Amino acid sequence: MTHVLPVAAPEKRRIPSVERLLAHPDGQSLAESFGRSALTDAIRGDLARIRSGETSAGDEAAILARCGEALAAEREPSLRPVFNLTGTVLHTNLGRALLPRSAAEAVTAVMTQATNLEFDLATGQRGERDDHIERLICRITGAEAAIVVNNNAAAVLLVLNALAMRKEVVVSRGELVEIGGSFRVPDVMVRAGCKLREVGTTNRTHLRDFAEAMGPATGLAMKVHPSNYAISGFTAQPDPDALHALCRERGVPLAEDLGSGSLIDLAAYGLPPEPTVSAALSRADVVTFSGDKLLGAVQCGIVAGRKDLLARIRKSPLKRALRVDKMTYAALEAVLRLYLHPERLREELPTLRLLTRERADIAAQAERLAPEVAERLRGHAGVAVTETMSQIGSGALPVETLPSAALVLTPEAEGRSRSTGGRCRRLAERLRGAPVPIIGRIKDDTVLLDLRTLEDERGFLDSLAAL
Template structure:
């Protein structure tokens, strides 16, 4: 007669069968998937992730266990591993981070932070139908640019305006609309490359234009433009020197003179302004940058970004002469490059802030961060120093240092803003400084793995956390608390 064994004894017998030679017990067989799904801790994960997803995660963990040499964990540990896999997979790829790099408009970290007014406007546009292309007055089909065109014209002095998905698209549209299969004249010193190997000559080639370079890298004269303009000329173009500056024996003809030449020859003059400031930054104590209104005084069209110095959402704007803007709007590329209702909602909300310049510094995050006084930043650093040192005790020595922030995104590449930072160095208790590079990489990885990642910059064999852009002190410290977990 067969022997009846209780479940508990059966499990022990299954887990610990002795070897024939009396050695240590053999590795137990992993439990069945159904048994793990019935474990007490699994029910909450089924509710959160679904039974199918949890089943797949459990099977993946069991496959790893079978392929490895470790002892088979208990059921609770296996379920926990499966749940951890699901949590990691469910975490959004696009996440909020603390930008403490010292670059206010950091392209890799999303550039401008939107004001609360834009956030509210976007939420309203997302959660219901809108009159995106519907004229409420006439009941007929409308033009989506109409939601911001009049506002842009008031702020810039332009006759007309349109919006596309970024400034590169704005340049591409203008080139295709005005100079397809024709020549575009550009000074050799303005044939720039910006981030991501984006080159102005390449955009011109894609737009079906022929580039006509004039002048030299450091000097271009009005006569160079005059000699180059001919029957095949479709456009003369000025390009803002993004991410660099030429100094010394360098010159460009006055914009007003170049514009008069273009008018006389019947050729449009366009300016790719890049960052596109709508205000005089010098009035706020910042380095001067040409405004869109100033550029339009000597150009027929100006293209610029919405998410750089303007402080808004990613988009590109084309402003200027009504006939030229209309030609660009009729171009088939306009539909391919158009933006959605959320972009218009955010852009309109940001632009309306500019109608109240007395409140702009307080309400527009980009301007508020760029104009933070160094004394205020240093006071914040002194306040945070002991808190950060306590949380990083044993991991890093923390000190207060002076540093220089930069605007970023190609705006004013030479100018910097005085700031203060927390400098993290390898603890002296480590003895030798050898391997500091590896230590910095580990510390950077640990900070990037926090619930809200903290991104700093490496300088002088240390990790610097520039506090110019830190406004949420409580959230910053709460994220650091996770280092102790």
């Protein structure tokens, strides 16, 4: 009978100690770069994987190299710039509006030192943070007063809670919308302590429906702009001025949620028309809208309207919970000031500049870039130029599109087992792995890169070259 004596695995016998690796020249260099504690944790983790058989040991330099790569990866920020070539200008998942340089500089200035956020420099007393932007909003929109909270959903919640808590809110059934993240108007009303009073039908609501629903229990009437959908055909909604007159007659405030909230007439710039805040304020007492959509600023929600109603809203305990910080005020103020010089607005406001790019200019850019992109993707994909349609995004003008041009990337075959769809997904994955990730969209077994929002051509090509 043959007896086999147990022998310790040679792999495990070669595992160095933590102290030996820390004393290694490469270990000392890594400790200098990342800190001794962080390196120690990384070494222990790698040694544990070696002992479990998940990783082969290698020599000391190999272990430390793996630790260095892990520590470097941890240093990479999670929130990173990307190239948005999806064809959606205001892409919610990609950060919506781009800030102008003046706004970025204003944010930097208040980030690194103390500011007069809630301090009145004239009196030396405590100030109100909304004072930094209220006069600008009122000047641009014609509102009597304005406040800022952290997004438009918060603005709607605050208005409902402050003006109609424990009361009914009358809304047309056709405007009970759901926006991104399953945010539904009826649910917000419940959370705000209001009772929903639906009137009319999905496609047709009349003035008499509002009139019949209003009574002693009514706290507010509300209109919701259908910014992320459209109902066409046999439809009807009350005339806005007539509804406002009815609300004044009954002593019921009328609030309108505009969603995107444009401050200018987009039609004057050759874009599809969208209701402006000024127009909404002429037919409603309170208007809510976003700061990071068509306005082109930072994420926030703005409430504008009658001074007496805004005073009630300002006193709500929710106002403090939903307030914004100094960086938001700095960025918003800088963007609002651009609206005071409308002759230069298209040039200085990135959102308006990108929305108004001519197809001919984008097509010329595509033709110029195509050969260089083809060279960088040689062996990975063929490159062609095509006409396409962009969209505004973030719920603005959902059925309207903008003529654009794109690069069409057709992935080359990588083996019999990979389907065309699989090759497209793999190519899109490679693009997302670029130093500055490139985000396009898959269409008809190709990867489409819509160039409407591409302004940094050199950065785009450099990122492709690093694939």
